[in-house]
Amino acid sequence: MSRARFGRVVLLAAAASLVLGACAARTGDDGGGDEPDSQPQASAPAQAANAADPAGDGNATCDAGAKLAYAGTINGANAALGQNILNGVKVAVERHNSNNPNCQVELAEFETEGTPDRAPGIVTQIVNTQDIIGVVGLPFSGESKAAGNIFNDKGLVQLTPSATNPALSENGWKTFFRGLGNDNTQGPAAAQFITGELGAENVCVIRDDSEYGIGLANSITEELGDKATCQEQIKTKQTDFSAVVNSLRGSSPDAIFFSGYYQEAAPFAQQLFDAGVEAQFVGPDGVKDDEFVKGAGDAAEGVYFTCPCVPADQFTEFNEGYKKQSGGREPGTYSPEGYDLATILLKGIDSGVTDRAGMLDFVNNYEGQGLTKSFKWDDKGELAESTVWTYEVQDGKIVRNTEIKPS
């Protein structure tokens, strides 16, 4: 063995032992996943007995070729939020098709990458596919604003499971229906939670530059009034927040509300934590995802979220279906909402709807209980009833906290 080769072998062996040592040393870290129940936690809502079930009576018949579509981020920006919804939709369609052999509904998936500049092109593609008679989608507010009129022009029903910007329903779009409360509900509820339950006197509101972030920040800031003592702005895809962190360290608020998405929230929360800013971090629905918990590392523990989404803990049947659909993952934010909205469209098809006009009419007149809430839309496409829940990160998991009841 030549000297050079021997040297290489030694180096390799050293590297290998380092690697193996590390593997052995770190496999035991995953413990501690016990269910925490020390906090006063509101119990999750039980499944309503009359909640709409996509299975129906099993005798539905419909023409082959009826198609529904999901449009939204699948692998693009903040992809986890889109996948939660898509999987929820899939559960409904799967349940419908397996129980109704004479009515097989196809689900088409369209990737908008979650961006306002990409969505209009994709939506144009969707409305030009004549077979598609109903859409669950456009999860984000920015893309919804950019593409809503395209749905409207072609009379294609669009049920959004998560776009919460209030202005979206003010555009006169006949085809826009929102499956949850908007940020004029979430903003005040979050303000009430932060100043009430968390007892914060000085709240800093951070907004990103998205349609959603700006709208929600305005809504909460208005409600907070004098207690909104500072405001900062960040940019989508920003990763280094040192200037904002330094400024927050200076103003030392009691709580920080981050109005934006998890992609920026995770590094931001971590940098705040590292800088020793002790303010309670609160994020909205756009931050409430496991991606945030993983991304923020040490900083995630104890973070609160507000969300117009209903905890799925008690929806046993749905949860089982979801786990099967997503390869063992638990339902995430807006999974049950996606399921509910898909169910409504499926009910439409089962009732004999075969075209877009019929579906629009069906949804307009729909009234019924779902897993998450009861659905009945006004002429703007807003729901009469909506709820806001808070969640908390405990032991690296997002668990429900309480429902915010308007005072």
Add this chain to the structure above:
Amino acid sequence: MDDPAGPRPDPHVENELSIHHSSALYLAQDDSVINFDVAGLVDQFWANTVDGLSQGSIYALVALGYTLVYGVLKLINFAHSEVFIYGAYATWFTFYGLGFRPGPTPELAVFELIGFLLLALLAAVLVSGATAVVLERVAYRPLRNRGAPRLVFLITAIGASFVLQQLIFIWRGGNPEQAIRLLRPEPVFEVFGVAITNITIIIVLASILLFFIADTFVNRTRFGRGIRAVAQDPDTATLMGVNKERVIMLTFLIGGLLAGAAALFYMMKIPQGASYQGGFLLGLKAFTAAVLGGIGNLRGALLGGLLLGLMENYGQSLFGGEWRDVVAFVLLIVILMFRPTGILGESLGKARV
């Protein structure tokens, strides 16, 4: 949210600051698009300086890659930002392969930590270096052999950048890799009331060290002489027996190695950084830094990087966070108005590659 080791704001300063802040808010509520928070700038001056220097060091290391390639080929290698992000992915996968998982920062013994970080450095440097060399081979060399015009190179660079980006997208999806970090920032000492963290120290010192190594390599070694010769006059250099193709490959390699090191530092600073588009803006800023200092000029890249890092932070304090990128690019325009070839100029005697 309890971090016993974290720096605490001085209560005295704190009071003063909250007053400034309410005044800034008042301005903001006055519906003004931009506010001049001079008090905030002054108060956070040193904190911003420290953070700006560490961010600027990363810009500088990446900028060196732009500058080297430009010096030799007169090509703006827009795919360099992807060379950088490949290094970031290499870092992440090294950590992952070592058995670390996203979540709380593990407690490591010092020698373990150094070993792991060096291993990650090695992986990042190798991956980035290899990416740069392959890029040169696959994308640029065929063009050179056919004598393509310069614009074709530029378009190819942009195209290559997209290809490299989309490869990651197809493979890993749009979510950034979940943060894994080995070293928690801990304050080591204080300057002007600002805690300097271990990570800042490592980044700034290591970057400057790497800059000096690169500078010495280009200016003092035989290979470096080859690089400078090709940069000054490729034809004459070839006549004098310099192997032009090898020099070009070497230039890409050095740029890639430096980008790899920058990627590790970036991932230490921002563990969420491994995202398929994560290199784009940073690459653009690093390119700005290179032009700012004088492209084709190594010292210019260092100066430009540090300056850009600082100005970005000062600008954010003064105008607000949403002006961050505006500040960077306005700074570039202003400097180019007065010094079209950058602060140090395109050619500066020996430092010119």
